[in-house]
Amino acid sequence: MDELIRELYGRPEPAPHAQTRVWRRITVRRRRRRLSWLAMIPATAAALALFLLIPREQPVDTGREILLTAATSAASATSRGTYWHVKKVYDGVRETDLWVTRQGGAWTAEQGRVTRVTGRSPFSMAGRDLSFDQIQALPSDPAELRERVAAMLPAGSRGLLADALGGLLWTKPSPPGVRAAAYRALADLPEVRYLGTATDDRGRDGEAFSFALPTGVRRTLIIDPATSQVLSSEDGTRSELVLTAGWTDQGPR
Template identity: 35%
Template sequence: MDELETLRELYGEPQADPFLKARTRGRVEAGIREHLEAGARGRRGAGPRRRTGTGPGRRLPWAPAVAGLAAAAVVAAMTVVAGTTAGERAGPGRISTVSGRSVLLAAATTAASEPAATGAYWRVRKLHRQPHPELLGRGENRYRLVESRITEQWVARDGRVWSGSRALGAHPAGKADEDAWRRDGSPAEWSSRGYVLSASPEKGRIKAAAKVPFSMAGRAMTFEQIQGLPADAAALRDWVSRAVREEAAAGALTGTREAGTGTGADGGGAGNGAASGPLDGPLDGPLDGPLDGIVADALSGLLWSKPSPPAVRAAAYRALAELPNVRYLGEATDERGRRGAAFSFTLRTAPVPVQRTLIIDPGDSQVLSSAVTGPPGSGGDRVELVLEAGWTDEEPAAPGLP
């Protein structure tokens, strides 16, 4: 092996979250539009704007089932966001802290009593939803679209892994958006200067993935390593805290790596642009992001994004119950109308606060949904709904429609 090969090993294969391409494309097309409009303003008597065959004038069949889901989803999201602010205040917050702890401890008891691996594969199927960064439509009829995607991750007991993905299309975000969309002529395909967003779902895809598919606070974890995590709450919390400190010291937690949007990634959403630890030299600024938020995120990831054994899930719930930065927001309904208990913690505070809100079902200890604050101006939270999680004897296949 020569030094170039060693170099490629050093750099490895970075992964992109499922929305990265669409998100970047949105930014590029917005930039191109600005550039062209600035150019047009600069020229006298600029010609009319070009429209192409994929522009808003062309209509494609609408997918009503998915659209209804989208509309319902946003209403539910608003409810949870409202609860987030209320929960921060002193009065109700204090009282609910006590009951929040008991909710988590009850979930721990349920989790501990679940059977261990009961199928050939562990599988998690999630519905991801995030607002499209650009407003679309013409004239006064501007509206926000939400893009949806199904992702699935399958893990065999021998450690083989598959990742599935399926874009579900874009749909008006809320009631007002839907009204504006109708006034705009109900287009089912949108073009922003050459890029096309469609209301129609894509075909599902699935592929064999790499063997170390999970990460906790930026640290790679195999299936076997997750099986071997401490089953005692204090020991698990110490293990996770140490991992978080080490990753932060290594600079692995810089920026805004999106917890949960990558393949099994979580726990890395906190930190800040200059995260570093005492081991680093003067090149790096001091860590001012809250590490306790990353610890909470890494622990919660064991509940819903990883094939954690029942005892480890129970320990994670117990550890979360003792964390002072985990706030109980009260009862909430997720975007599919499932009732549960909402908890929230701050992933980072700068440059803008980013929070994760989880809704769990204490009855069966499953996490129902996660919402992470979107960047300013992005139109709302990035939401993941857990549609299925656990062991199955089904075979890995491309994701079907929800």
Template identity: 35%
Template sequence: MTDLKNLLDRAAGTDPDVTDDDVAADLSRGRRAARRRRFAGAGLTTAAAALVVGALAVPLAFAPGAQSGGPDSALSAPPATGPATGPATGTVTAMSAGEVLLVAAAHEEKAEPTTGKYFRVRKVQSREWTVMAGGKIVCCGSIPAGPGGYKLRELTVTETWTGLKGGTAWFGTRSLGAHPATAADEAAWRKAGAPANWNAGPSDTAGKQDQVISSKPGKATFFELKDDADRYTALGMNGTLQDVLALPADPEQLRARLLGVKAATAPDATDVAALAQLSAGLLSDTPALPKVRGAAFRLLAGLPGATVQQNVTDLGGRTGTAVGFSFPAYQLNLRLIVDPKTGKLLSSSHTGGKNGDSSILLSGWTNDTPEAPPATIK
């Protein structure tokens, strides 16, 4: 594990808290714990309800699909290994998903906690639209376009500024425009006259104005959310900064805390699916302390069924090593992209159902004045 040791040294500093033996011990404990956590009824019941935990959280939406009631693939699939680039030599070394996540844990545990007026989270999200022959457009890409039709991919930037207790919060969103999803879609779009705008009909807003999809970036909306200050819905609808700062830094204790959130919000979901998604939300959408973030990565490293893929690019154009979890029963995929040279979390994303794809561009404390999200990805 020499190359992994180099990564850990770079992530943790000159006197790292995490050694090769620590990594091996963590992986061994995680695998033993995963074997102990087998339980009956891994799938959703037919009466399971879909849940979305607020705008700040990675949406915890467990909607049963065609495989509802069947076993969750993450419970049975063995951890996969994949190549990762060593920082010093440029050589390729096989690293498991657990090892990649433990490198990230070492990095996060050495990070310095910061404070500010607002905790800001900027995301870029994508969704597909289906344009039928004749120009009718419907969301969200699940309907086949058919002859003469094509699909569009729209990118949207959202930004949330969560204030302190007694303060306020702000939320903004801006469309970056829609474009043909694939080369084949572009050909069909050109054949249809290369339109620059598409009318999706009345929106679900109070005014019921027509929702016009454009190929150009749109005007930003930005508004105050007075009731959402000090609210971190990654820990449930009523999660607060105090709750976030009180999270335990021990992976098993953190696991128990997150399973408590799962019991209150999505009791029919499997433990593995809920832990993967709640941990990802904690990492991307809350100001959890460095040791807690490290514990979240260690918790993820102990979950079964993860896969590794090298040289993955997120919606922000950043490249890293991806650790993914797939839950076909919920039509859900989760992916964390980590810089293999430093262990820094670059992106947290989810795909599945109508949610499309979402990546974290920015997450942290700031003293800046709240403002609408930019018209570019940055």
């Protein structure tokens, strides 16, 4: 049909200036698209610059940082006082007190009854007696402390290293530098696991860490990194809630 029309009437001529109008419309549309893209460039560049300037959180070992924070707090703690005093609650029931002088005199109290400690030292490490002077002489360098404590452990008890270092944080009158070194040494032990924030039986908030014992169970400590104090200890068979651990001038009555 189209061929017949063209034979009868010839090829139709475009309207005057039709081609010019078509190209003008095409050019205008292209120019509009180009301008819209150009307008987006400053906004995109500004957004990219803002993204690059925003500080982004870097991945860190949270548990290690918490232990190092506790070490800093421990290093600045005071060691003034006449008595080293530790007050604990065992298994949520039995409350005990221990007072020790710098000369080695010691007293314990349970259910209100105060008794002088005689014979063995009130401190021990892996079942071995540890004197007050031995504790005071421990090094304040983390690597040296780790080596010294490892050498003090019985043969074949390498698995007790984390527990022995942990004991220097609260069960013994360790000098501030030694407690700080113990925290830093624990931060470098791969067997020490960070469990996250936790609350002890008294409702105190802290950070929980655990490590394996040779018996196969794990000991969990809840610490307050701001004060460097150990709040509680639990190993699946026994729990200890620490109410007080530090130096004081108030002795047993």
